[in-house]
Amino acid sequence: MLHIINKSPTNSPALKQCLKRAQQGSSILLMEDAAYALISKTEASSQIKQHMNRVSFYVLEPDIKARGIGEKIISGIQRIGYNDFVKLACSQHPVQSWF
DSSP states (O other): OEEEEOSOTTTOSHHHHHHHHOOTTOEEEEOGGGGGGGBTTSHHHHHHHHHTTTSEEEEEHHHHHHTTOTTTBOTTOEEEOHHHHHHHHHHSSSEEEEO
16 A cells, blocks of 8 residues: 655644554655655654654655655665656555545
8 A cells, every 4th residue: 555645744634543543564655845854853854764664664765855754764765756756656555645
């Protein structure tokens, strides 16, 4: 299953709710302002690190570049482009967007 989050963890409970429900083998794509959750040494990135052994995490490269955080994100996150996003969404069923 692919979970898509686009809201900042400071403005939305979407990340916390998703992490509680994501099952082993799921994928989580952080895009738009959700990319801020990946900045190292934050509460959100600590929560993500706790789930990295059972969930695959992705981030849209254009979103981290647009926010100037490319060098600040935690390691172990797969950076993808839009073409890879389409491939990921097509290969994972179902797809759940979190608002």
